[in-house]
Amino acid sequence: VEGGGLGFLALYKLWIASLDEQLKEYIAEWRKQRAKEEDELKKLKEKQAKRKVMRADEEKRMAERKKQEEERRQREVEEKKQRDIEEKRRRLEEAEKKRQAMMSALKDQGKGKGPNFIVSKKTDMNLSSAQIERNKTKEQLEEEKKISLSIRIKPLAIDNLSIDKLRAKAQELWDQIVKLETEKYDLE
Numbered sequence: 129v130e131g132g133g134l135g136f137l138a139l140y141k142l143w144i145a146s147l148d149e150q151l152k153e154y155i156a157e158w159r160k161q162r163a164k165e166e167d168e169l170k171k172l173k174e175k176q177a178k179r180k181v182m183r184a185d186e187e188k189r190m191a192e193r194k195k196q197e198e199e200r201r202q203r204e205v206e207e208k209k210q211r212d213i214e215e216k217r218r219r220l221e222e223a224e225k226k227r228q229a230m231m232s233a234l235k236d237q238g239k240g241k242g243p244n245f246i247v248s249k250k251t252d253m254n255l256s257s258a259q260i261e262r263n264k265t266k267e268q269l270e271e272e273k274k275i276s277l278s279i280r281i282k283p284l285a286i287d288n289l290s291i292d293k294l295r296a297k298a299q300e301l302w303d304q305i306v307k308l309e310t311e312k313y314d315l316e
Contacts, residue, residue: 213275220276234315 264272286297 213271216272217275217279220272221279224276224279 284297286294289297
C-alpha cells in the first residue's frame, strides 16, 4: 500500500509539474502577446499623434488660406466701394459745376439775356435725369447727398481764432446765409 501511495504521489507531483510548466508557457505566451499589443498600441498612439499634428498643420494652412481669401475679398470690396465713391464724387462735382454755371446763367438771364427756359437732354437709355433720380435707392441718395455736401461745405478753420475773430467769422457766415436765402427767394 505504501508503494502504491508513493506512485500516486509521484503521479500527482508529475501532474502538478506538468501544470506548472503549462502555466509558465501560458504566462510567457501571454507576456509575449501583451508586449506585442503594447508595441502595436504604442505605434498606433504615435501614428495618431502624427495625424493630429498633420491635421493641426492642415487646419492652420486652411485657416491662413481662408484668412488671405477673406482679406483679398475685403480689399476688392473696399476698392470697388472707393471707386464707386470716387465716381459719384466726380459726377457730383460735374453736376455742381453745371449747377454753378446754370446759376450764373440764370443771373445773367435775369438781366435780360437769353431765353427763359432750359432744355434737359436725355440720358443713355432715354431716361431723364429725374427718372434716374427716382430709380436710385435711399442709400445711394444718402451717399450722394453726403458727397455733395462735402464738396459744397468747406470746413471752417476756427481752431486758433481769438474771440473777436470768431465773432467776425460768425457775422460773415450770417451775412452769407442772408445772401443765399435772398437769392433763393428771388429764384422762387
